[in-house]
Amino acid sequence: MNRRTFLKKLLGSMLALVGLSGGTYYYAREIEPGMLAVKHETLASDKIPETFNGFKVAQFTDTHIGHHYSIEQFAELVDTINSQNPDLILFTGDLVDRPDQYHWSDELIELLRNLQADYGKYWIYGNHDHGGYGTDIVRQVMNKADFNLLQNKHTKIEAGNRRIVLAGIDDVMLGRPDLEATLANADSDLFTLLLAHEPDYADNTVQFPVDVQLSGHSHGGQVRLPFFGHLYTPLHAQNYVDGKHTFANSPLTLYVSRGIGTTRLPYRFLCRPELNLFTLQAENEQEHTS
Structure with missing residues (x-):
């Protein structure tokens, strides 16, 4: 997106929010950003082994800690994730909003370390993780918290x-993604x-x-408007x-x-933050129980 288009969109967002009633503005800034939803999905496939039936995968992403999302809020998120008893925890990028300005502390490492999953914790870089000279800092923090990097x-x-x-x-924007190298020697039958x-990378993933x-x-x-x-x-x-997309x-x-979290503007409207929980299911088992 070029600068003119971005500024136009940004201005449109601000004008829309200013045009809302005072109560709605307060809701968008102070209420909805804290209304975390736990979204459940079932991943069913005949390639999923029966030993993975009921296997739970928790995905959290885009916390943007430091930009209108506090360490105290993140502590609550950790408790919520652990309460779901996931087998595997995945973080898909953008830990803090500005790595070069964030006040790094052992508290964040300890909270990340407190996340529990029997089959491990894995993460990838987002654009904010690479930005602001964050590449090495974020990697060190995640390593100390027992997260495994998949780069x-x-x-x-x-x-x-x-x-x-x-x-x-x-990361697609600031990194060097290489899906061919990523899947080299991987068993395609699994x-x-x-x-x-970045979700639009799916247009490449389909290959x-x-x-x-x-x-x-x-x-x-x-911010979403009716x-x-x-x-x-x-x-x-x-x-x-x-949400979900097929090809x-x-x-x-x-x-x-x-x-x-949020970025650029500290608002959410008709777009609650969400924690995603996926349950694996072998299709043959699904057919047997239906």
Whole structure:
């Protein structure tokens, strides 16, 4: 998006909010940003082994800590994630809003470390993680918190001697994503889950043997108006803004999370923040129980 288009969208968002009643403005700034929703989805596939039936994957993204999202709010999020008893925890980018200005402390590391999942915790870079000279700082913080970085690489998650593939690419905007290298030597017969911060990357993912892509970045638009929809989304989040998307002639399903925090403007309107919880299910088991 060029500067003129961005400023036009930004101005439109501000004018829309100013035009709302005082009560609605207060709601958009002070109330809805804290109204976290836990969104449940079932990932069903005949490539999912029966040993993974009921396996729970928690995705959180775009916390943007430091920009109208406090460490105290993040502590509440950690408690909420742990209360879901996930088997696997995934973070899909943008930990703090401005790494070069954020006051880094051991408190954030400890909170991230307190997240519990028997099958591990994994993360990928978002554009804000690379921005503001944050690449090394964020990596060190996540390493200390026992998160595993998937930067153009994949790993296998094993349950009962059966496996699925978990892959992650570098950030599209400020990194060097390479999905071909990411999936090199991966078994395409295994159920494959890809983490990609920017959702529009799915238009490239469809060319590869990936079953599900999990993304964030869009914030769902943050401000959505009736009959109009979202007012603005960032670059690489303009084709797929929110929710579930499927693709013709491809097994890929894309899920775009609205994320946790806010950026640029501290508002959410008709676009609640969300934590995403996915439950795996083998299709043959699904058929048997239906």
